Amino acid sequence: MHYDAENSIQQEGVMALVRHVALVSESNNAQMSDLLRVSAALQKQASRDLAPIWEISATVDAFAKLEDVPDGYWPMIIKDNIGYNAAGIHMDKDGQPFALISSASTVDEWSLTASHEMCEMLVDPSGDRQMTSDSPKAEQGRVSFLVEVCDPSEAADFAYSANGILVSDFYTPNYFDPVTASGVRYSYTSAITAPRQVLRGGYLSWKDSVSGHWWQETWFDGGEPAFRDIGAADAKAGSIRAFVDRLTGTRTAQAIARGRVSAHGAGLTVAQAQRSLGATAAMWREQISEILGRPDRRRTTKQAAKKRPRGRKR
Numbered sequence: 001m002h003y004d005a006e007n008s009i010q011q012e013g014v015m016a017l018v019r020h021v022a023l024v025s026e027s028n029n030a031q032m033s034d035l036l037r038v039s040a041a042l043q044k045q046a047s048r049d050l051a052p053i054w055e056i057s058a059t060v061d062a063f064a065k066l067e068d069v070p071d072g073y074w075p076m077i078i079k080d081n082i083g084y085n086a087a088g089i090h091m092d093k094d095g096q097p098f099a100l101i102s103s104a105s106t107v108d109e110w111s112l113t114a115s116h117e118m119c120e121m122l123v124d125p126s127g128d129r130q131m132t133s134d135s136p137k138a139e140q141g142r143v144s145f146l147v148e149v150c151d152p153s154e155a156a157d158f159a160y161s162a163n164g165i166l167v168s169d170f171y172t173p174n175y176f177d178p179v180t181a182s183g184v185r186y187s188y189t190s191a192i193t194a195p196r197q198v199l200r201g202g203y204l205s206w207k208d209s210v211s212g213h214w215w216q217e218t219w220f221d222g223g224e225p226a227f228r229d230i231g232a233a234d235a236k237a238g239s240i241r242a243f244v245d246r247l248t249g250t251r252t253a254q255a256i257a258r259g260r261v262s263a264h265g266a267g268l269t270v271a272q273a274q275r276s277l278g279a280t281a282a283m284w285r286e287q288i289s290e291i292l293g294r295p296d297r298r299r300t301t302k303q304a305a306k307k308r309p310r311g312r313k314r
């Protein structure tokens with residue numbers, strides 16, 4: 001597959017083809033209540049933010065177990081104790097993508113990872129979509145960039161929130177424009193302000209066709225980004241994305257672990273959002289009681305449960 005930044009973006013197949021993403025937890029760190037809230041946030045990000053910019057269309061739903069996921073869905077599975085080589089997007093035997101997400105102690109951390117993988121899976125299902133533009137290394141001329149929309153601004157610092165859930169920034173097709181222009185959006189949050197810019201904690205990968213080597217601009221340490229030659233793609237790794245992710249997985253995890261405290265554009269925290277949701281739910285309950293002509297039992301049991309000492313379940 002080959003795309004040119006100066007031509008309009010080509011899409012595989014029909015424009016309005018709907019992709020279905022399934023979120024499943026196999027970790028005690030991600031309970032069903034959180035899983036449902038994250039899937040609603042990812043659905044909102046996919047249809048409100050990602051869809052108009054990348055011309056994709058997707059549904060996102062949570063399922064209690066992998067066995068419940070319908071055929072044709074792309075699963076994203078949250079798991080404990082998976083290494084950096086295993087985390088990320090893989091292809092199944094039918095050539096369809098699925099993602100393994102490392103669980104984390106905070107929802108912010110795994111929701112940000114899940115959002116990163118979801119956006120990249122939807123924009124580049126096969127893991128080898130490329131777009132041509134000028135290399136950040138001047139002497140290389142035109143090169144072929146791997147289209148992984150979250151990598152350059154992957155750090156939690158540039159994340160934003162949907163329904164109070166932390167989700168990843170992603171670049172737009174203008175990221176591969178030849179020149180910087182005013183009023184052009186290079187990433188969803190506008191944290192990226194110029195084409196092919198790499199922000200702290202992020203990276204960008206491309207292939208130099210003369211040497212056949214893949215190169216990266218990374219900003220993992222120090223005060224500015226650095227270049228590195230990562231060699232020819234390893235066919236055994238699967239997709240180009242899998243080859244690249246093996247080299248950067250640890251760094252991505254570190255950049256994401258900085259968390260909400262450093263996320264300038266995040267807005268409401270889950271706890272803050274939850275406060276107003278609680279008030280709305282109470283309003284609904286009151287009105288339902290009025291309609292039914294009797295007090296809401298559920299509310300009274302919930303309030304009673306709150307008074308019960310912690311750690312004791314009956």
Ligand SMILES: [Zn+2]
Nearest residue numbers: 120148150151
């Ligand atoms: Zn990525």
